Amino acid sequence: MTDGVTSKVTKQNYNKSFRRFLDHFHMDELELLTQVKENPRHTESMIIDYIKSLIENRNLSHGSIHTYCFAIFHFFEMNDVLLNKRKVMRFLPADEGAREDRGYTHEEIHEILGFCDQRERAMVLLMASTGMRIGAITALQLADLSKIEAYNLYRITVYANSRKDRYYTFCTPECAQALDSYLDYRSRFGETLEPTSPLIREQFDVRDSFQSKRTKPMSNDGTLRIIKQLLKRSGLRSKNVKQNHGFRKFAITQMIKAQMDYDSREYLVGHRHSRGLGVNYDRTTEEDRLQEYLKAANHLTINEENRLRQQVTQMKEEASTVNALSNRLSSLEAIIKNALVNSETKTALAKELIKTGIFRPNT
Numbered sequence: 001m002t003d004g005v006t007s008k009v010t011k012q013n014y015n016k017s018f019r020r021f022l023d024h025f026h027m028d029e030l031e032l033l034t035q036v037k038e039n040p041r042h043t044e045s046m047i048i049d050y051i052k053s054l055i056e057n058r059n060l061s062h063g064s065i066h067t068y069c070f071a072i073f074h075f076f077e078m079n080d081v082l083l084n085k086r087k088v089m090r091f092l093p094a095d096e097g098a099r100e101d102r103g104y105t106h107e108e109i110h111e112i113l114g115f116c117d118q119r120e121r122a123m124v125l126l127m128a129s130t131g132m133r134i135g136a137i138t139a140l141q142l143a144d145l146s147k148i149e150a151y152n153l154y155r156i157t158v159y160a161n162s163r164k165d166r167y168y169t170f171c172t173p174e175c176a177q178a179l180d181s182y183l184d185y186r187s188r189f190g191e192t193l194e195p196t197s198p199l200i201r202e203q204f205d206v207r208d209s210f211q212s213k214r215t216k217p218m219s220n221d222g223t224l225r226i227i228k229q230l231l232k233r234s235g236l237r238s239k240n241v242k243q244n245h246g247f248r249k250f251a252i253t254q255m256i257k258a259q260m261d262y263d264s265r266e267y268l269v270g271h272r273h274s275r276g277l278g279v280n281y282d283r284t285t286e287e288d289r290l291q292e293y294l295k296a297a298n299h300l301t302i303n304e305e306n307r308l309r310q311q312v313t314q315m316k317e318e319a320s321t322v323n324a325l326s327n328r329l330s331s332l333e334a335i336i337k338n339a340l341v342n343s344e345t346k347t348a349l350a351k352e353l354i355k356t357g358i359f360r361p362n363t
Contacts, residue, residue: 014074020068021047036079036081040081043081061093062092102249120230123226125175127244128300129301131247132270136159141199142195153173154176155290174302191212200223202218255300257296
């Protein structure tokens, strides 16, 4: 069913979508292929009927149905069945409102966090501070995270097992703190944290030591269900904000506000196509991308107190730099004044000016 698909996440999505198609007609793969061989045109009618049911019964949008169709087309393509895809795709609903949705706001995410346990808090802040797709979360292992102590944040390798889709990004100190708290919670209840342990695991009963030690990674359906329940509990389900993609849009919007370098931003959120030839020719260093991310760290922080604390820290660093420059200028002024009084200090003045780069002797 998913032969020829390299991405693990795509395989899972295709499997789920195609299974729903089979369940709709109450048949298995063999029965479907038998019908196709007898009447290929009937298969197109089946897909069109299925599209209509998705519109009428489930009220799905153009994008969602488009994903279902590609899973179905892939199955027939791998079984050498030719379909008139263009004809089938004409029955999709109009692609309306794609540019009208927005990302979550700081206030909305703060409200969602108020209904989170430790695991849910880690998930929400992970998406909000990195712009990571929700499907990438289930594949993350502890080995994919490395702490950058100087800034108290994590470097995260996304899609680590995919050579094609792999990239790295960073999270905010606020998110790093939530992840540390969640991992400490798991460790306290008996789980042995290994490099291969999932970053986000299935929930466990703290009274059952066997269950807490038996680590099971979250499924894609599980992560989707958690976000859906959180939005329901917080009363923040909105037609103007896409349930999961709203966190990604929030992150990218905040990065733009922070005036991050375009190529670094596109890399850190896993955009490949928009970077064009840059994918092959961009050799920006990890340190440079980290410095670009730090520009947006305060914008990506949700808790107002944490945001203000970061602003104070930044202001102190800037004040320290200004004071150092002021002291340096005062020293130079003193040297210059002494030089005007005592010609013997001219040599010292010249040396100091050369040291600061203000004056360069002819070579």
